[in-house]
Amino acid sequence: MHYFCGIDIGASAAKLVLLDENQQVVARTIHHSGVDYAQTADHCLADALSAAGVTRQQIAASLSTGYGRDNVPWVGGKITEIACHGKGAFFHFRRAITVIDIGAQDSKVIHLDNRGRRTSFKMNRKCAAGTGAFLEEIALRLNRPVAELNDLAERSTREVSLGSFCTVFAATEILAKIRAGEQVEDIVKGAFRSVVKRIVEMDTLVGDLVMTGGVAAHNRYLATLAEEAFGTHAHMPPDPQHVGAFGAALFALERHEQGE
Amino acid sequence: MSSATERRDFEATKKMKGVMGKYFMELTQGPQQGRKTAWCTSVGPAELLRALGYNVYFPENHGAMLGATRMATDLIPLANARGFSPDICSYLTSDIGSYLKGESPLQKMKMPGPPKADVLVFNTNQCRDVKDWFQFYGREWNVPCVGIHTPRAIGELDDSLIDHVAQQTEALVEPLEKAAGTKLDIDKLRETIALSKQCTDLWKTVLEAAANVPSPLTFFDGTIQMGPAVVLRGHQDAVDYYRLLLDELKQRAADGVAAVEGERFRVYWEGMPIWGKLSSLSGQFTELRTCVAASTYCNSWVFEALDPSDPFRSMARAYSSIFICRSEEFKEQYIQQMVEHFRIDGILYHDAKTCPNNSNNRYEMPERLRQKLGKPYLVVNGDLNDLRLYSEEQTRTNIEAFVEQLAEE
Ligand code: SF4
Numbered sequence: 001m002h003y004f005c006g007i008d009i010g011a012s013a014a015k016l017v018l019l020d021e022n023q024q025v026v027a028r029t030i031h032h033s034g035v036d037y038a039q040t041a042d043h044c045l046a047d048a049l050s051a052a053g054v055t056r057q058q059i060a061a062s063l064s065t066g067y068g069r070d071n072v073p074w075v076g077g078k079i080t081e082i083a084c085h086g087k088g089a090f091f092h093f094r095r096a097i098t099v100i101d102i103g104a105q106d107s108k109v110i111h112l113d114n115r116g117r118r119t120s121f122k123m124n125r126k127c128a129a130g131t132g133a134f135l136e137e138i139a140l141r142l143n144r145p146v147a148e149l150n151d152l153a154e155r156s157t158r159e160v161s162l163g164s165f166c167t168v169f170a171a172t173e174i175l176a177k178i179r180a181g182e183q184v185e186d187i188v189k190g191a192f193r194s195v196v197k198r199i200v201e202m203d204t205l206v207g208d209l210v211m212t213g214g215v216a217a218h219n220r221y222l223a224t225l226a227e228e229a230f231g232t233h234a235h236m237p238p239d240p241q242h243v244g245a246f247g248a249a250l251f252a253l254e255r256h257e258q259g260e
Numbered sequence: 261m262s263s264a265t266e267r268r269d270f271e272a273t274k275k276m277k278g279v280m281g282k283y284f285m286e287l288t289q290g291p292q293q294g295r296k297t298a299w300c301t302s303v304g305p306a307e308l309l310r311a312l313g314y315n316v317y318f319p320e321n322h323g324a325m326l327g328a329t330r331m332a333t334d335l336i337p338l339a340n341a342r343g344f345s346p347d348i349c350s351y352l353t354s355d356i357g358s359y360l361k362g363e364s365p366l367q368k369m370k371m372p373g374p375p376k377a378d379v380l381v382f383n384t385n386q387c388r389d390v391k392d393w394f395q396f397y398g399r400e401w402n403v404p405c406v407g408i409h410t411p412r413a414i415g416e417l418d419d420s421l422i423d424h425v426a427q428q429t430e431a432l433v434e435p436l437e438k439a440a441g442t443k444l445d446i447d448k449l450r451e452t453i454a455l456s457k458q459c460t461d462l463w464k465t466v467l468e469a470a471a472n473v474p475s476p477l478t479f480f481d482g483t484i485q486m487g488p489a490v491v492l493r494g495h496q497d498a499v500d501y502y503r504l505l506l507d508e509l510k511q512r513a514a515d516g517v518a519a520v521e522g523e524r525f526r527v528y529w530e531g532m533p534i535w536g537k538l539s540s541l542s543g544q545f546t547e548l549r550t551c552v553a554a555s556t557y558c559n560s561w562v563f564e565a566l567d568p569s570d571p572f573r574s575m576a577r578a579y580s581s582i583f584i585c586r587s588e589e590f591k592e593q594y595i596q597q598m599v600e601h602f603r604i605d606g607i608l609y610h611d612a613k614t615c616p617n618n619s620n621n622r623y624e625m626p627e628r629l630r631q632k633l634g635k636p637y638l639v640v641n642g643d644l645n646d647l648r649l650y651s652e653e654q655t656r657t658n659i660e661a662f663v664e665q666l667a668e669e
Binding site for chain 2: 067079080081082083106117118119120121122123
């Protein structure tokens with residue numbers, strides 16, 4: 001049996017997916033990206049191999065993606081996270097879709113037609129608005145762990161609106177809201193709403209809405225708000241955080257079959 | 261960077277360095293030789309100034325140098341602190357920062373810095389910033405600052421508009437004669453316009469060479485090769501230089517020499533260059549075997565309407581027909597023709613934060629053109645000079661993803 005590996009080294013987490021010849025996931029791993037991407041990639045791979053009981057020699061092809069895509073020495077090639085998120089998402093929803101990937105440092109809106117061909121894509125502009133980094137900053141200001149944000153937002157009964165584009169200005173707005181006696185959960189919901197607004201501004205929705213990426217995976221309430229904003233159901237593939245790595249593994253398999 | 265991704269330079273470039281060096285030397289020596297210096301905007305009435313015997317200096321060229329050497333990044337904040345917003349033209353802010361600090365890339369060429377102006381002459385065909393920029397120096401040096409106010413977003417160039425601009429140009433003669441201490445010789449003006457027209461025709465032919473597949477030159481080559489067309493139009497040296505370059509280009513095209521080895525795709529660059537990142541961008545495109553074959557920017561120094569038999573009106577027509585001061589409809593049609601002519605696969609729009617005048621993605625044009633032409637596009641957020649507004653990593657990923665998409669088409 002041959003296996004195919006996709007590794008997605010993002011700004012915050014490194015994700016790896018191992019597929020068999022039938023496109024079945026046999027292992028998936030995740031580590032903090034850290035600062036030594038090559039070493040992180042080795043850890044991801046070692047974990048995946050032992051979890052699946054596969055040897056390195058059985059891996060027929062691998063591809064890397066994400067910010068650290070140039071730093072994985074053992075892959076056969078690289079491909080952008082825009083292509084991989086599209087590929088991974090389309091695998092689960094074989095129709096025209098708009099993929100919204102909210103990452104730690106950037107967000108993407110990708111349009112795919114009903115054959116899975118990319119027709120356009122947008123990445124957020126330089127700043128942190130509309131990304132995981134924004135929520136991290138908010139968590140810091142509110143002195144709450146990032147992991148608690150989703151529960152807080154869900155508990156909100158009354159929303160506090162944050163008007164500013166800029167992460168720093170939004171943080172200042174939050175200080176003012178705290179002074180005014182607003183509830184933390186209402187402020188968090190406002191912050192979630194702000195992330196969704198920044199995404200809605202990036203591009204239009206074409207076809208069905210699919211959300212991927214670690215930030216949405218850990219903050220499912222973002223999907224609820226996205227549904228409200230777009231007025232349509234937000235689909236999530238299984239294991240949304242690994243969609244990029246999964247897409248990379250699919251590309252590896254496809255290219256191997258094409259004899260590349 | 262490996263040599264495979266390095267730009268394949270032209271032999272002629274060595275000669276160009278000499279031509280540009282001589283130009284700058286003359287600027288420096290002007291005062292000793294009793295010659296006056298006029299500052300001129302890049303698409304200002306250079307021919308008139310030359311005909312009046314001025315040495316003509318183009319501060320936007322200096323702005324580009326400040327960008328390309330990345331000195332701009334340290335100099336812009338000085339102008340910001342003085343009261344020039346970080347949101348306005350970063351040529352202006354880098355140049356004024358350079359003046360305030362007394363540092364210039366020209367010092368590496370053994371010049372003390374930009375020459376002091378005896379008169380500053382603008383044309384607002386490109387933007388208002390040039391006038392504000394020149395007025396700063398007018399105040400600093402207490403010298404006249406005069407110019408032409410060309411309407412913007414022009415659709416049809418009708419006679420009344422040409423009259424309006426031509427009259428303003430003629431009205432400049434008197435103050436310019438006064439500052440020059442000499443009378444305008446109309447034959448000299450005709451002669452200068454004739455030389456400028458020759459330069460324009462040659463420069464256009466140079467850019468036309470990129471219609472060959474594979475293309476023998478790229479937009480990145482163009483940003484270097486355009487130097488003489490910008491600063492020496494109306495001068496014999498520019499004409500001689502482009503004849504030389506053209507011979508080399510013809511040879512390249514005949515031999516099938518590609519500027520980008522194994523050219524797979526052809527991209528159009530719309531908007532300003534990102535001066536401080538040209539070489540890394542050029543390297544990335546080469547690596548992706550994608551040729552940025554044509555651009556609005558390099559074509560902005562083609563002034564086909566120049567005509568020595570009708571000096572003022574033809575200058576008015578030439579400098580009012582440039583892309584930057586035209587209507588959205590005209591621009592769309594222009595880009596469409598370029599895409600067809602140069603057999604372009606996709607369009608890259610540079611949204612330069614500090615130059616709304618030369619960023620054409622902001623009013624939905626990319627989407628309209630995509631629907632019309634069926635060609636994908638990419639918007640890169642950045643700036644001509646202010647690298648604080650540019651994310652290298654995001655741009656690299658965006659370009660890589662864009663080329664992946666071209667491969668899928
Ligand atoms: S056109 Fe843009 S870059 Fe050129 S001078 Fe005006 S604002 Fe500056």
